[in-house]
Amino acid sequence: MVGPPFELRVQETHEGLQALVRALRAEEDGKELRRDLAKNMRAALRPAAAEAKSAIMAMSSSGPGVSPALRSSIAKKIRPEVKLGGRWSGARVKAFKTRNVRGFPNAPKRTNRPGGWRHPVFGDRDRWVTQHGKLRWFDDAFEGREHTYRQAVLDAMEAMARRIADRAR
Structure with a gap:
């Protein structure tokens, strides 16, 4: 019996993710499996996104209290992002632009x-x-926990690889 077209152990590289995505495409219900993989990878990064949201909300605030609130608007735009295929494949926590917040679309980046x-x-x-915000609030939110989040994403990838390999047996 021929084994699956990929290693059961997913590598910590971009190639490991690409091999897993190729295996998903080969499956009959590949779209559903890809959706499950993306959902599990996003779930693995939710604690990291919560840390970043907490970090921006801890930034000091002073001023007249103009609406909409800058910190909460930035916090709403922080979320895990997963892409499987295309020019970039991977999982990350991203702070998206705040388009309609006081004419400050690059607020996450600038603060x-x-x-x-x-x-x-x-x-x-x-x-x-x-004006200076809380220095490196986004970067420092993950300080010392990068390995934990990376491992959680790899565990989600491993689970999907095992799920596909079990089908082949």
Whole structure:
């Protein structure tokens, strides 16, 4: 009997994920299996996204309390992202752009920057100020736990590989 077209042990590389995706495509119900794999990989990264959301909400806030709130708007845009196929395959936690928040679409990126961001003082384009947020709030949220989240994603991949291999037997 010929074994499955991939190793049962998924490698910690991009090639390991690609091999798993190819095996999913070969299955009759491959779309459903891919959906399950993506769901399980996102679930593995949810705690990391919660850490990042908690980190941005811990950033100090001062000012007149303009609406919509910047920190909560950024927190709403943080979520796990999984792509299986295409130019990029993988799983990550991403802070998406905040398009309609006070004319500040790059808020997640800028508040994480050590150099801060520049903006006009109360809309006066002749007076600008540099503002600093909580430095590296996004990056520091995962500090020391990268291995835990990577292992959780690999475990989801391993479970799917075992599920496909068990079918072949």
